[in-house]
Amino acid sequence: MTIRKSIAAVSAAGMLAACTNIEADPATAAQNDSPDLVTKQDAGNIVYWVPPGPRKLSPTVFGTAEDPKMTLQPKLQKAQEMVEAGKMPPSVPQLLKDLPILVGVPEKARSQGPDGEQILDQPTPFPNKGQIIEGSFRAEFFDEVDEDTPGKPGETPDSANLTAEFTDPQGNDYKVVLDHVVKPPFPGYQTDGGVMLDDVHHGSTGTGTPLMPQVWSIGALWGIGEVHVNGEVAAKHQVVHLMTTETVRTTDYQLALQEDMPLAPDEWHVKGQPHHTHLIVLPMEGTPEGPVFSPVPTAFELPNGETQPFMHIMFEEDTVER
Template identity: 55%
Template sequence: MRSTGMKSTVCLAALLSTMGASAAEVEKSGPLINKAVIEQEAGKTVYWILPGPRELSEEVFGTPDDPKRTLEPILAEVDKPPIRELLQELPILVAAPEAARKTNQAGTEYTVFSQPTPFSDKARPLPPEKSGHFRTTLLDRVGEDQPGKPGNTPDEVKLESEFHDPAGNQYRLEFDHVVQPPFPGYETQGGVFIDGYLHGTTGTGSPLMPKEYTRGAWWGVVDLYVNDEKVDTKVAHLMTTEVVRKRDYSLALDEEIPLEPSERHIPEQEHHTHLIVMPIKPTPEGPVFEPVNTSFELPNGEKQPFIHMMFEEDRIVEWELGSS
């Protein structure tokens, strides 16, 4: 399963260490800094994102004469073998390897990242009766990541979610515990992030997503159920952001953000929620690459190795900054 094509297909929004204690083992202490409750009811607009190429932003990735967000400088700052190995296997989690960047005919500009990623323009809208719904509560207790302890965080998350793939298979996630990324430059407020910017040029999250204002986000370990059967345990990432999908559902570049209402997929909707289940399995030795055990078959006959859902009509039920 570790072919180059498969690795490239499963580039993700973030990479997390999953070696920490479970939520039940972490002492919850300190005042609550921020809180958010976000949901989308059943029967509203949901998209299943398919693997595909990604247009490259000059602002984020530079030019062939001056490339940016390459892997080598990031690897130079990683001293933990499991994390280093994972980044080498799945470099698009934090960078875009130059070998897969296509250029214009003159060789002066990057055009697209040619390998399929979860951050593509390819997506399938789901029928209202088989779309999905979610509700999540984010409790942010620390303003900064806890050095050296990626799993030991007082931040908390609650999650209820159910959704379908384009073939009609039913999925459900059960949240286990929050984790925080162990990468140089990552700033996730302890694994629950509220009120700030992620992705793009920020250094936190995959640069293949545009820099986007984020109302709330979390990283954590979830159990995955397909058609009521537990099939997997993986790392997941949820974020509610400004709208970054255009009217034709293409993913905007950094230079195009923020989108005007007339440019958004749903003009009256100011934000939407991304939910990704990543091909990263927590083990006692550390996080390892392993495709997500989905039931959705791609045209090449392989199962899609990640889940990327877009909830386009979400609602922010509660959003408190600086509460105690």
């Protein structure tokens, strides 16, 4: 697989998004008998719930106040051109306006931190903190293509299985079950058919939110899944992104910037653990007409009295099977 060398302020109710149609094409969703990759973590190991918080902006990715990079307008213009050409769902440009961290950070959303650095001080899913919870997951990756093929987001030969079970810091129970893989239809995204193995994304790659540093990914998937809360089905078509990557959290749970990568072994959050798995359930529902903003119906109450509208779960002691 070729290695590529080269999110308006975000509120607690608006984060990443992906994909559009909710139905997978059976003709392109067949699986091999055995997966190309399995990543998993059994119960009893370290898991974190990540709450909303601010994010420092990497100068490598976002430039400076005088010379900003990874702004919204060029991506928005590209999306509009692709809609006009019939290559992108018509709802995408408005979605990028509502949820810019999918592809960049608008200049007006940036402020200066205490040390002179640029920050996005509105709530994002990428703060330097997390709270210990209980959980487990198993993901199976079936990688058939190394590029995003033409057609609707659900039309891909790639497929995956994913089941994750976990709690939140207030003791509520959750289960996330993947229904099918999709190719997120956003300008610049290259997801290798919705299942990516042994490649890089995020950071300045153009694929995934640039608020995460560029990471070497053992396995990543994008899809639509079902969310269960306290034993009840709460959402049937929520957007899901899972990736098993090199470690990007330090010993004190700081989320690395792109220029900090790769972290040295003595900086890894868990000693001797060079990789971990990120599960993000996004405030977005896939529909036949296009992506629709839909907060994840969690039961976790934030200090402002509202419930957290996304889930970012970090499995810190995962294992990988080829």
